[in-house]
Amino acid sequence: MGVEPYLVTSSVEMIVAQRLVRLICPKCREQDPGKEFAALRAQMGAEIPEVLYRGRGCHECRGTGFRGRTGVFELMPMTDEVRALIQEHADSGAIRKVAVKQGMNSLRGDGWRLVREGRTTVEEVLRNTKNEKFTSRLE
Numbered sequence: 726m727g728v729e730p731y732l733v734t735s736s737v738e739m740i741v742a743q744r745l746v747r748l749i750c751p752k753c754r755e756q757d758p759g760k761e762f763a764a765l766r767a768q769m770g771a772e773i774p775e776v777l778y779r780g781r782g783c784h785e786c787r788g789t790g791f792r793g794r795t796g797v798f799e800l801m802p803m804t805d806e807v808r809a810l811i812q813e814h815a816d817s818g819a820i821r822k823v824a825v826k827q828g829m830n831s832l833r834g835d836g837w838r839l840v841r842e843g844r845t846t847v848e849e850v851l852r853n854t855k856n857e858k859f860t861s862r863l864e
C-alpha cells in the first residue's frame with residue numbers, strides 16, 4: 726500500500742480480516758444427506774464435521790435456505806517474527822504461513838467453526854474464503 730514497513734510494525738498490534746457468510750435459515754434447517762463426508766474431510770481436513778446441515782428453503786427465507794449473515798474472522802497478532810517479515814518486505818503468503826504456524830486461525834478455519842455449529846454450509850465458507858491458501862492451522 727506504499728506505507729513504510731517501520732510505520733506498520735511500530736504502530737500496529739493486530740491485523741484483522743473479516744468476511745461475511747450467509748447463515749442457514751433456522752426455520753428450514755435440515756441435515757444434509759447428500760454429502761460425501763469422507764471426500765470433503767480428505768480434501769479439507771478433520772475440521773469438517775461428520776454431520777452437515779443445509780436450508781431446504783421456505784417462505785421465511787424466500788426459498789434460498791439462508792437467512793442473515795455473520796462474520797468470520799482472522800486475527801494476526803504482530804509477533805516479532807511477523808514484524809521481521811514485514812520489514813524484509815516479505816510477500817503476504819510468507820507472512821500468512823508464519824502466522825498460521827504460530828496458531829492464527831484462518832478465515833476459512835473460523836468458517837469451519839460455523840459449519841461445525843450447523844450454522845452455515847461448506848460451500849458458503851469456500852465461496853467466501855476462496856483466496857485462501859491455508860485451510861487450517863494444522864497445515
Ligand SMILES: [Zn+2]
Nearest residue numbers: 750753783786
Ligand atoms: Zn427457510
